[in-house]
Amino acid sequence: MNQVEMQIIRPLPNRDSDWSRDWNLYKPFWEGTKEGKLLVQECTATEKKIWPPRFLSPHEPGAEVRWVEVGRTRGVIYTFNIVHRSFYPYFNDQVPYALVVVDVGDGVRFLGNTVGMDPTKVKIGMEMEAVFEKVDDEVTLVQWKPVNGGY
Numbered sequence: 001m002n003q004v005e006m007q008i009i010r011p012l013p014n015r016d017s018d019w020s021r022d023w024n025l026y027k028p029f030w031e032g033t034k035e036g037k038l039l040v041q042e043c044t045a046t047e048k049k050i051w052p053p054r055f056l057s058p059h060e061p062g063a064e065v066r067w068v069e070v071g072r073t074r075g076v077i078y079t080f081n082i083v084h085r086s087f088y089p090y091f092n093d094q095v096p097y098a099l100v101v102v103d104v105g106d107g108v109r110f111l112g113n114t115v116g117m118d119p120t121k122v123k124i125g126m127e128m129e130a131v132f133e134k135v136d137d138e139v140t141l142v143q144w145k146p147v148n149g150g151y
Contacts, residue, residue, distance in 0.1 A: 010090045012139050025053050028067040033140040036132045038070040040108050049106040073130035074147065075104035080122045098122045102130075102144050116145040 013023070013030075032039035041050040045063035049070075057063040080100045086092045098119035103109045114122060115131055127147040134140045 008089045008092075010135070011088055012135060012141075022053075025055065029053065030139065032067075032069065033132055033142055034134070036073070038073055038104065038110070038130060038142065039067050040070055041065040042068045049108050051108045051110070070104055070106070070108060072104060075102040075110070075128055077101070077122065077124050077126045077128060078103040078109055079124065082119050082122065096120065100128065100144050102128050110142060110144075112142050112144045114145065115143045117149070 013026070029039050041053045041057075042048065042065065043050060043057035043059040043063050044066055045057065045060035048057075048059045049068075050057065050059070050065060054065065057065050078101045080098055082096050082098050083091070084096045086095050091097070096119050098114040099111065100114055100122060101109050101111050110130075112130075114128075115133075128144040129147050131143045131145050132140050133143055
């Protein structure tokens with residue numbers, strides 16, 4: 001194998017991937033992450049937050065949706081999973097790592113990896129803060145770090 005063949009590619013959301021078919025639906029979210037903001041949809045009739053995004057409001061038949069800033073980049077861990085086995089070559093050197101679901105309020109929960117902490121120290125209820133990792137010109141990922149150092 002030559003050097004190019006051995007390069008391990010990081011899996012990322014993009015407009016061409018099968019698992020990100022709705023790139024245009026999520027586009028405002030990705031634009032917000034570039035600016036360090038968490039954007040979600042809101043029902044125009046009920047003002048209830050919507051995540052993940054939809055084409056129509058699930059709260060009120062026929063109501064439209066608009067994008068709004070969550071207004072905070074902190075939340076608490078609702079649930080988590082510690083990954084001990086990599087299922088994609090990019091993550092081989094990163095196991096174990098923790099996937100967390102962070103509740104930021106208003107019924108909105110975001111999924112992401114933890115950074116800046118021992119993944120075995122993750123606990124439900126732990127206060128987390130969003131970290132915006134610029135990967136390239138299109139994608140800025142949302143990761144989560146503990147507010148108090150993970151203790």
